[in-house]
Amino acid sequence: MKISELSERSGVPVATVKFYIREGMLPRGEAVSATRAEYGDGHLARLRVIAALSDVRGLPLARVREVLALIDAPSDEPVETLGRAVGALPPYVASDRDDYPLARAAIAELGLTYDPDFTAVAQLDEALRALEAAGLDATPAVLRRYGDAMRQVAAEELAPLAGMPLDQAVTYAVLGTALYEPVMLALRRLAHHHLLVADTRDR
Amino acid sequence: MKISELSERSGVPVATVKFYIREGMLPRGEAVSATRAEYGDGHLARLRVIAALSDVRGLPLARVREVLALIDAPSDEPVETLGRAVGALPPYVASDRDDYPLARAAIAELGLTYDPDFTAVAQLDEALRALEAAGLDATPAVLRRYGDAMRQVAAEELAPLAGMPLDQAVTYAVLGTALYEPVMLALRRLAHHHLLVADTRDR
Incomplete structure (x- = not known):
């Protein structure tokens, strides 16, 4: 999907989506032309996680990053x-x-x-x-x-x-x-x- | 009790106690001399309510006032x-x-x-x-x-x-x-x- 559709389906404004990409919290889309990138369901799911933590529960950005880091590289010890x-x-x-x-x-x-x-x-x-x-x-x-x-x-x-x-x-x-x-x-x-x-x- | 004891027992600093009195959230103590007022258990209970709402739960002052007003003048309709x-x-x-x-x-x-x-x-x-x-x-x-x-x-x-x-x-x-x-x-x-x-x- 295009970034506009990703924005619409996640409820996150395009400018904010671009911000998360710049900050490394959301992976870049796959470049399909010089001016367009394609986004998938993985991007949508990730945006929903970020939105739930930052918008709904009001987590500061540093805490959202901390959670994302744990999701991306969980240790071998699930309980920890x-x-x-x-x-x-x-x-x-x-x-x-x-x-x-x-x-x-x-x-x-x-x-x-x-x-x-x-x-x-x-x-x-x-x-x-x-x-x-x-x-x-x-x-x-x-x-x-x-x-x-x-x-x-x-x-x-x-x-x-x-x-x-x-x-x-x-x-x-x-x-x-x-x-x-x-x-x-x-x-x-x-x-x-x-x-x-x-x-x-x-x- | 003196204001210093009221402060100690409630955990609320003396300056803050005086602020609540000025703001009309806490009744004045009973004047026992030109420079001293006496506070009772009612003051202590009231301070605990204010502290619980503002410090522990972080309510803005306007919301604390709103709750105090309801406690002071509850309507005839308990559920409301x-x-x-x-x-x-x-x-x-x-x-x-x-x-x-x-x-x-x-x-x-x-x-x-x-x-x-x-x-x-x-x-x-x-x-x-x-x-x-x-x-x-x-x-x-x-x-x-x-x-x-x-x-x-x-x-x-x-x-x-x-x-x-x-x-x-x-x-x-x-x-x-x-x-x-x-x-x-x-x-x-x-x-x-x-x-x-x-x-x-x-x-």
Whole structure:
């Protein structure tokens, strides 16, 4: 396809497509004449990844590059590659501390595997400190409410990974982590609304 | 307590506390002498709400004011007040469209109550359009994966609301929506990690 069609199908303006090519984030098209290049489905898929990360989730360009580098050259260790890719997503928390007491206690309570280098540990610790500061509960029962629900969701999300080649698995994991998050949060708010309305009607 | 103790216990610097007072977001302390005012637990609770919204979740000051106004003068209609308060939280989506075809289809599929004015409808629609653009599944089975989990979580979250006075209920709902979100998302990532590690070990 021409660059104009690539732009139209991806929703990314032509000038931005050219910018990504100049920056090495998107491969050049195949030159078919002095003034025209041909683009394929690979270009379209790549543009969608970039757009999802930068436009939808608002990742800074440096972080988008980081994710693309992991997709392009995944290490031999899938868990590490996936961990680093997901670690490039927000929220960005200061990881200058080397212990995460609240997160570690919560992870132990939930019986999850603990790897202090995985960004989500720092993210959980920060989130739990915010609860504490605001005076909201983080009792074992409250933690299990979220932990059990997420474990079930995660198991279903990971099912399609089996048998995927690693680069595709990294793309799926990063996009899935980034793009199902807002779906889940919107549904949580809608569920609150639904239950409150039902409750009011019952009275 | 003195302003210095209020600052220490809330983690909010004295200059910022004074700024919130000048801006009318925090009531003045009770003057006990020409140079000293006394602050109470109400001040501390209020500061924690402001800090949670502005520092932890990064809300702009105008949005924090909006939430505080709803807490201070909740309308007679709890569902509306809660809806407006939660609508002041991110993600902020353009609500200039008046139909949300993807969200409406998803909500119908999940059997939830539909109120087009509730911000979460627009948020869900935007999130589903992003999935579509990135080529990720939003089949009924996928929607139910998140919808069922969130409905269960929401029911447990709402239980403490019963019997709370409305201003306290609004505070709880807003803080709970804002501050349990990052906990849940971090736990989802940890659950992925846990399951991947277990899966790799099993091979």
